[in-house]
Amino acid sequence: MSNQSTNSAGQVHHLRRMATVWVIVSIIGDVLFSIFVAPHVPPGRLTETAAKDQTDFNILFEMALPVLFGVWIYLSYALYFWGDKRNPNPAFSGDAARTNMKTQVSWMVVTTVTVLFLAGFGTWALIVDHGSGGGQGPNPAFAPAGGLKAETAALLGKATWAPGSNNVLPIQVIGQQWKFTYRYPTFGGFESSQLILPADTTVAFNVTSLDVIHSFWAYQLGVKADANPQVNDVAYTETKNPGSFIVRCSELCGIWHGSMFNNGSVESQAAFEQWATTTEAANAANTALLPAFAWTYVPSANGAGGSYYPTNDPFSAVETYGSKQPS
Amino acid sequence: MTISDERSTEVRGPVSGSPRGPQGPRKLSWTQRPGLLSQNLLTAIVLGVIGYLIGHWFGNYLSSGYDYIANSGQNNIANTLALCFGVVGWLGGIGALNYPVAKLFGHDGLVEDEPVDNWTKYFRYTLDHKVVGLQYVVGVLLFMFTGGLLAMAIRTELLNPTTHYFAPDVYIKIVSEHGTIMMMMATSIIVGPLGNYFVPLMIGSRRMAFPRIEALSFWIFTAGYMVIFSALPYGGFPTGWTGYAPLQTQAGPGMVSYLLGFAVIGIGMILAGFNQAVTIINYRAPGMTWSRVPVFVWSILATAALLTLATPVLFAGGLFGLLDKTVQTAFYVNEHGGNAYLWQNLFWFFGHPEVYIMALPGFGIAGELLPVFCRRPLFAYRVSSAGMIGVALLSFFVWQHHLFQSGINPDMRPLFMLTTELISIPTGFIYLVGMGTLYRAKIRFELPMLFVLALFFNFLIGGVTGVFLSDVPVNVTVHGGFFVLSHFHYTIMGGLLFAFMAGLYYWLPKMTGKMMNKKIGKVHFWLMFVFFNLTFFPMFIIGLLGQPRRVFTYATNLQGLNDFASISAFILGFSFLVFFYNLVYSMWIKPEVAPANPWESLGLEWQTATPIPAYNFERIPVIMTDPYRYSEEGAPAYADFGTKDAPGSSTPTMA
Known part of the structure; x- marks a missing residue:
């Protein structure tokens, strides 16, 4: 091997050698990744949304591996063969060393095509997966069928969900320093610190906050949506099988941000309905004290401690959270 | 004076220091006298403290009774004015205000800065770009060391998910301070020290375009450092370096230091960028056409454009925040007609150009070092400058990828996904140039080269993971977690900091006349490279497994990976001690005199005498050809110095 580097220019096809190694290593790498790693890549396959996010990650990774290998193989080859000890007299210089139109153009074409493909694929996935579980704000651009209708119905108190109804289930997520609570408008608007979801259902999370910005990250569901005060941030997920998941806050929200997490679970539709109706009945007295279901809330001055100024605006059109205290 | 005029002014005899040109001996005013009774670091400290106290008194006088939190005794107006007056006192004390104030009163030329040519010039308002460059070296290293210590504290806390070494409020202060200090430091880490020192030398100029502004930008930088550090005695701030709004509005007085610190350092960044851009455009030596400008100068020009255009947005954002916190405007308060998204948009409109x-x-x-250590011309020179300009331009159109999950305009997501991914095309140009230059080269594995090669390794991982982050479906999982944290440490620390180290090892022999010790340098390099990767690579996995950023506790099954990252981080921190030891060892304990051109570079900066005369070049060189014609038979010399015995004119360039 070593004397080949002293051959005159053009006799050793460095790039052909590297390309051969690259193709082999890339194929092996991608196959090994697909078999051994890809099925376990976060966020897992608990929901349809998560599964699609996982597939997107895997496709990106399978495209990234050859890029990494390409540069690594080139670097290793260059450092091994073209060090000043092995290659004391560089064989070419002048214009040929300074520029090479063919290389430059093909490099630009390859990177541009790759990038445009990635952007196109990402856009397609985003649209098909109804926003891929990301927070879309109050006016979701990539809503699933029936999603927008369920939103309107929930606000009017007319949203319904029953096992087998195939309706979109709206759930409100309320972030505050430093916990998440959940309101179920289809079950009388009760509020719970537990997040229970039915299987095989499209869920619309309406995420808002009472104080600072939080981020509702239901890890295994493939959902992440910022909880902004006075903003309704909608994110969709399609649940499949029963299972449990963890919810963490992923936007810095103050000193106890690190401990702002809880667990939730996906139950069968019948079990979910039973839990929801039981909780609705058990919480009826408390629900009566809650503000009417709304997209956003303003906390009272002596409520969650999230008000900015000592006096609250008495003419506010928004529901004031926590103003009705049991006497 | 036009450039050709300047070229014809031949400097003879001992050169006096003034960048304005040689002048006869003149009497020094008391402000410039050597010794303690003049304007120097001490007067800056004294006037800074006096300014702080006056500002605090004035603020309380204006607004007593307006406590930010009821009965806390804390008054943001007093705190803000104290810091503002302190900064002004600091600048006045160092002498930055002498000239503008004298001008204000019509005393033209009365206050002419005449640097004292001994070691005290490093503690003064000195206008020589080489002095400012060295001041910046010490400044950024101090800044970096502070931020690094805080990083060690973070990794200590994350050793265990249940046993805590810091209270949660202390921990969040540490995290926020680490992020902010490092980001502020990183904006200047190369532009400040190496940019100020070497850009005039590399373009064949005797000075920067605006020497006063150059010195001012350094002293503002130091003032900004103290302002951001003042957050700690004020009780810290809980928002991280991003300072998101409702939390910002809710936070205590430490937040003022953050907002004002960014505003102050922002002024310094704007001034530095403006000065660099003007210098590069107007002060190039004759013959240095745009296709003969060294790549490093191109990169500083692109950076200067970003500094000048992006930083005002940060300044405005910080100002709005300060007004919210002091005079109760409502720029970021939803209930009163403001909008918290405004801060996110302003911050990231600055913040994304900032990362470039x-x-x-x-x-x-x-790009500058590769041809020197490959002994061959830079491959695709035009592509490299096009890549840098392309990155700089595109960086203004990607900021909303930081807001993918924030709930604003979802229909814009495909656009920002596209623009973000487009940026990898010009970034790819840099790789084409790097890989092309290595092709059949004659690589010399010197210390600076090792750091450059490490940069290509690290930045590749940082860049590829950036594509994952820009893909909205994948972003749902990786946004706001350790994955993104690892990504930007790979690009900023793995890219910029390794480049800074490469630059220091490469140029310190020119700046100080002494070689850095190679053996200790190699220990430093390998420790830093290996343990940088061992620290941050596991964090990709930690992030994918569901650990959000800035948390003091995490799922117990992640403890193994976190401990691995923490212990690697401690060794990474140790590698910086090795670097400091090398610095002290090579500069003071056992200095080894550097050859005139230790790396056999063709660059103009190596073709002056060492130590570099105050005038840089006895005669302004005329640039004859492209900058990187290494190993080329019969290539003309890069520059014509007018005389045959000009220092550096016989630099060996072949092989």
């Missing part, structure tokens, strides 16, 4: 402010100079150093 931190990447481009690194690319520049890589």
